[in-house]
Amino acid sequence: MTFASLGLVPPLLQALDALGYQTPTPIQTQAIPAVLAGRDLMAAAQTGTGKTAGFALPVLQRLSAGEKAGSNSIRALVLVPTRELAEQVHASCRQYGEHLPVSTYAAYGGVSINPQMMRLRRGVDLLVATPGRLLDLFRQNALKLKHVEILVLDEADRMLDLGFAQELATVFAALPKQRQTLLFSATFSDEIRSLAKGRLREPLSIEVAPRNSTVKAIKQWAVPVDKKRKSELFLFMLKDRKWGQVLVFVKTKKGADELVARLQAKKIAADAIHGDRPQAARQRALDSFKAGEVQILVATDVAARGIDIDDLPQVVNFDLPIVAEDYIHRIGRTGRAGASGEAISLVCADEAPLLLAIETLLKQTLEREEEPGFEPDHRVPVTAPGTPAKPKKPKAASGRSGKGVPGNWVGFAAPAAGKSRSSSAPARSGGKPRGR
Template identity: 70%
Template sequence: MSATFASFGLIDALLGAVDTLGYKTPTPVQVQAIPVILAGRDLMAAAQTGTGKTAGFALPLLQRLTMEGPQVASNCVRVLVLVPTRELAEQVYQSFCEYGAHVPLRMAVAYGGVSINPQMMKLRKGLDVLVATPGRLLDLYRQNAVKFTQLQTLVLDEADRMLDLGFSRELNAVFEALPKRRQTLLFSATFSDAIRTMAATLLVDPVSVEVSPRNAAAKTVKQWLVPVDKKRKPELFLHLLKKKRWGQVLVFVKTRKGVEQLVDTLAAKGVSADSIHGDKPQPARLRALERFKAAEVQVLVATDVAARGLDIDDLPQVVNFDLPIVAEDYVHRIGRTGRAGATGEAVSLVCADEVQLLSAIETLIRQTLVRIDVPEFEPDHRVPMTDGRGQVLKKPKKPKKPKFGPGRPAK
């Protein structure tokens, strides 16, 4: 018999919230994670974005907090969820609010880029759940605005991304401040060596859950690439946008400057576009995302910092304007589409000097991306071919001709 949310023993208040949200059957990560978390065990889970992992940890934690009753002291937190970016913090917090709409728990979110004072005020009465980024959490801790004496559970969401973004020092400072006796839940899209090392020091006899093949791209996403010269990428993108009649498109660009340049280019051609990157203040980033979700803009251009915090339903199209420096980010980028069984498409515009990045991606996902040449955009600088193992195939050198007639050595 297949699992249901009721079969986990969830209380009516949570089942009602799940039903309101239209969740019918638990996803594989929820089936495996929820009983483990309810039992108080440590958990190490490999789960990509779009697998339902947030509900996988939020529902059982809300259940346990509710069953224990409100008993949090001033400035204390009972459940701490650490995430890498502001966008993801906001997204996870909103999910907790939706799942916990009918339970009497106090929840809040804390991240940098906005005033710390309202966050400190919310902590004064104590919180059942705090979702936070590492840097802002440490700011609050150093100002004695948050205490961990009552902490029961630490959740590390997208732990690999936190390490990628250079949060190792902040994370270590947080771990030092936390009580040793606690439940720890680690969620990561990939189990790199660094993640396994971190897990070994943090988790006690953890249950390991892996719900998708290691570093696999979603099978529902059609992936292909177009070889093109770097300088012609904007022109090619506009050509594809028009010819393929793309609706909403999420575009990833390597740098913040490149993001704004593309937005300006699109605007000049009458295409509605907005941007998300680290230089934009948080309210502007959230506004850009809301405008995109509401279909007020056709194209949202983002850097990888924003890649994992974007939760967009029914997104059909992702374009890699630039290939990511870190191959794993390719999987996260294209994971924005083809979610929850829907189909999607991921197109990469690849120039000659990105061939090593392409090779790394193909090695990671264990497949060679289909190449489609677009007439009139064939590059002058050819993109070297790669083989099925993601290796760059160098063109064979032509044999040198003898200097003194065919085959004759010099005298």
């Protein structure tokens, strides 16, 4: 299967060739012909599956065959949950459409609205936007939605998670009834099906693979550790494993700033992206990480949506996510396009229920590897994935030997599941990521 066989025009094929794209991914193979044919689409696809090209390529081709957008009008609207994802999707659209007479633009909050209003006066063929900023522009008559031919909802599940349901309803009400609608989500939850009901016309349903399939190629393991020693353990592993660049996920904005401060105190180049930082500062941090100038990028889940980096060898969950689905989104940033990747989770006893939820979602028990010298004092009873967890009060354990203790710590399914790194050390790896 080639991109040419999917019906794409030469200008798009030229751009893909320059980018080194050779073989379509499963989502692209199914989505591109359907979108070119004008079909509505519901697609379940994880980050890293090539879904952006799956909708952007055929949308750009359809737009290139029509008239240019008029003043304050847009012809295709791509809605995304975060500023970072808006920038990423827009950058991809510009690359794909380099040889097409199609104008593109991105609009999102956190920056001045005035330049966006001025740009939209000339009309835009394809606009990538966050729901909040889109409605700000719409209510100020900076853009018209009545001429939209194609609507794309990217990461629709995340938009609902972030509370954009009312904004989406307002957007749908302002759009013309006759349009093509493409909905992309990590899963087909009841909420997603409800969102689609009555708004998509006989959509083609695509589910590329089981929702946890994209993480199976990634080496994943959990390192038991007491909460107060997580920072110390991370610094030890960073040096001991000779890691290169690492993307680190934390639960809170405060936690991100505290970890960065500790790393910088050790003369380690680190930066953070989270919701309290200005958009310009977040973009600078991401650009510096992609350029290899920053070794450790610390991020919260919401701020990290849309991060797209090639050849990222390690992702570390400093804190486990509250929502199990976010674990898949997090670790999907390593091991892309067949490359090897590692996802390491530093887990304390308080996080046992969160770990259980992740393992239940994955339908597997993550391997445990205690670090000698960092064995936890506080342990919790075992609960196999699929069994409801009942958190119990942690209690001190004694007689540690530096090995995992089956039956005493979270998720040990059998004696072989727990082991110290002294008996089975993860492969060392490093290297720089490349910005896509």
